[in-house]
Amino acid sequence: MPGEKPAHMSANIIDGKAIAAAIKEELKAQVAGLPVAPGLATVLVGDDPASHTYIRSKHRLCAELGMRSLHHQLAADATQEQVESVVKSLAENPEAHGILIQLPLPAHLDEERVLALVPLEKDVDGFHPINVGRLAMKGRRPEFVPCTPAGCMRLLERSGVELKGARAVVVGRSNIVGLPMALLLNHADATVTIVHSRTKNVDSILKEADVVVAAIGKANFIRGEQLKPGSCVIDVGINRTSEGLVGDVEFASAQAVAGRITPVPGGVGPMTLIMLMENTLKAAQKSFQVRELKVGGPG
Numbered sequence: 001m002p003g004e005k006p007a008h009m010s011a012n013i014i015d016g017k018a019i020a021a022a023i024k025e026e027l028k029a030q031v032a033g034l035p036v037a038p039g040l041a042t043v044l045v046g047d048d049p050a051s052h053t054y055i056r057s058k059h060r061l062c063a064e065l066g067m068r069s070l071h072h073q074l075a076a077d078a079t080q081e082q083v084e085s086v087v088k089s090l091a092e093n094p095e096a097h098g099i100l101i102q103l104p105l106p107a108h109l110d111e112e113r114v115l116a117l118v119p120l121e122k123d124v125d126g127f128h129p130i131n132v133g134r135l136a137m138k139g140r141r142p143e144f145v146p147c148t149p150a151g152c153m154r155l156l157e158r159s160g161v162e163l164k165g166a167r168a169v170v171v172g173r174s175n176i177v178g179l180p181m182a183l184l185l186n187h188a189d190a191t192v193t194i195v196h197s198r199t200k201n202v203d204s205i206l207k208e209a210d211v212v213v214a215a216i217g218k219a220n221f222i223r224g225e226q227l228k229p230g231s232c233v234i235d236v237g238i239n240r241t242s243e244g245l246v247g248d249v250e251f252a253s254a255q256a257v258a259g260r261i262t263p264v265p266g267g268v269g270p271m272t273l274i275m276l277m278e279n280t281l282k283a284a285q286k287s288f289q290v291r292e293l294k295v296g297g298p299g
Contacts, residue, residue: 011254011256011258011260012260012261013260013261014155014232014234014260014262015267016151016269016271017266019154019271021270022158023278024061024065024274024277027274027277027278027281028065028066031281036284038068038280038283039067039069039070039098039280040058040059040062040069040070040096040097040124040280041069041071041072041093041098041100042055042069042072042100043072043074043087043099043101043102044071044074044102045075045102046074046075047076051102055071057273058100058273058276059071061273062277065277067280067281068095070090070093070095072090077106078106078109080108080114084114087101087118088117090122091117091118091119091122094287097283097284097287098123098276098279098280099118100124101114101125101127103176112129115127116128116129120143121143121283121286121287124144124279124280124283125147125276125279126142126143126144126145126146126147126180126279127146127175127176128143132175132179136183143286144279144282144283145180145184146177146180147272147275147279148181148268148275149180149181150184150271150275150278150279151268151271151274152181152184152213152234152236154275155262155267155268156211156232156234161211161232163185163189163190163211164188164189164190165191166211167190167193167209167211168185168190168191168193168211168212168213169193169195169205169206169213170185170192170194170195171196171221172195172214172215172236172248177236178194178213178215178216181215185211185213190211203226206227207226207228208228209228209231210232212231212232212233213234214237214247214249215237215248217248219237219239219241219248220246220248220250221248222248222249222250223249223250224254224255224256224257224258225253225257227254227258229259230259231257231258233254233260233261234262234267234268235248235249235251235261235263235264235267235268237249237264238265245264246264247262247263247264251263251264
């Protein structure tokens with residue numbers, strides 16, 4: 001468990017860029033050893049600039065790793081049937097080992113119906129209801145874990161943070177980050193509390209936390225004086241302000257109290273992308289195993 005530290009010391013920075021770069025080299029070596037390059041298919045509906053940026057960065061990383069990417073762009077007014085038709089075709093395409101639907105979809109589309117069309121074995125985002133359900137159950141394993149929470153867990157592991165028996169607080173309860181993050185920490189034998197907009201006595205809860213994961217989407221929501229000295233702080237937030245990008249944690253004051261902390265940017269962000277690539281590699285490896293079993297038959 002993170003220990004107390006002298007007041008004059010500042011927190012060790014958890015360098016997400018460096019950890020992601022190390023994992024990238026590991027993945028590149030594994031991709032090179034496969035019979036076929038893993039393929040990631042992306043579906044983007046509309047012209048949201050942030051979504052276009054995310055998609056470009058995903059395809060750039062695919063190329064750097066020696067993986068293939070297939071992109072499908074649909075107009076913002078695409079119908080439910082048009083979007084579903086694209087996802088169904090990718091579900092049947094053996095070259096698409098992983099399928100990523102860029103969220104959020106335009107408001108007129110039924111997001112749940114679209115996501116449910118992604119086969120479990122291609123759900124590299126980890127958002128399929130069955131994958132999420134398995135994550136919530138003791139003794140069950142999802143095919144894939146959502147990329148941002150998976151990246152947070154890898155940061156904790158590679159930074160040597162002891163989670164067994166630790167008190168962990170997740171700030172935020174979204175389906176994409178907060179909820180799966182709490183479930184993963186629970187699997188790691190931490191004692192988990194979720195803080196949300198209706199939570200009372202937030203300060204006293206944070207003060208007891210050995211590990212804090214902030215994923216509430218509010219700039220500088222958590223300050224150093226709320227934290228337990230020596231705690232580990234993982235900041236998932238990315239908020240655009242007049243001073244540039246900031247996290248959900250007020251960095252300067254938190255760094256003065258915490259034992260370890262992720263910066264924004266350069267902390268969780270690079271890990272989300274590399275976990276997507278790792279999931280796509282896993283999907284490809286599983287598909288090759290299934291193909292070999294079908295060709296070879298039982299024996």
